[in-house]
Amino acid sequence: MASLDLTLAWSNEQEVQEITPAFIEKVEELLRLAGELEGIAAGEVALTFVDDETIQELNKQYRDLDKPTDVLSFAMSEFGEDELQINYEDDGADTEGLDDEELVSESFIEPLGDIIISVPRAIAQAEEYGHSVERELGFLFVHGFLHLIGYDHQSEEEEKVMFAKQEDILLKAGLTR
Template sequence: MALVLAWNDEQDVLPVDPKFADKLKELLRLAGKAEGIEDGEVALTFVDDESIHELNRTYRGIDRPTDVLSFAMLEKGEDEIAIIYGEEEEDEDEDVTSDSENTEDEEGFEEPLGDIVISVPRAAAQAEEYGHSVERELGFLFVHGFLHLVGYDHDNEEAEQQMFAKQEQILQQAGLTR
């Protein structure tokens, strides 16, 4: 088992070099290591401002584009139903195993951690504004999205400082400096 990155480039404003996928995989490995996460799949999609605007409006109720959105698969609130992969049968006399134990037995299957969607035009504009490369900004947004997938938030100053320090540390390790 391992951390797996599945990515798509669904925009044509500024095509992302497929070689950049190696850097994204490195970032995923470093971020996973920093968080003690060894297994799972992260789906990353690069989009344009129109697409991320629509997603932001639909899923967050915010009617404007943004730079990155994260949709965690492992969050379970009390109102959410469990997702069952494949057919599972319960025997009343047997102990029921958890979802993670069942999926580990499925060869080649990685538990989805979630989806990250990044607006490439917004990343390019922010890179120019901050004076660093587009690759560094895409890397920053990817790590930011990953940290959201695993439970980080920046809803107060202390949490924001912790999250941004962790992002910067991971980016430095990967050589994506300002």
């Protein structure tokens, strides 16, 4: 199998729960496992941990729902006709003879999208479901990642497929209930 070049860019914009280096390593493992399962060999996922107020603002702005939610995903592959195109500037690298695809791969990691997780929602759901906060945060990350790459759960069948994949990834990473 080709090597994976999936990267995680993350930020913490909440003060409810410490986000430890060990937990970020676990999220990176989840990303690797999900990428392997789904055949996603390269890309970057931006993950942000927020509070309920922030996720409620985003939920209202982007989904017209004025309430907090547990996770939001914004896939970069869902470009509308009004979206801006990315232009790559010349950085002085020797690019003579490379086609457009090679130019992009030489200088750019494809963003898969953004995942925003409400830590207070994750804590409440972990208590409700009787498992660790780390497992719930991991679940929400994997759930968000699968949305980024096109999965949804609008129908019962779609939900079964998506949730089975989530559980498989979490099990492989040792994040059990």
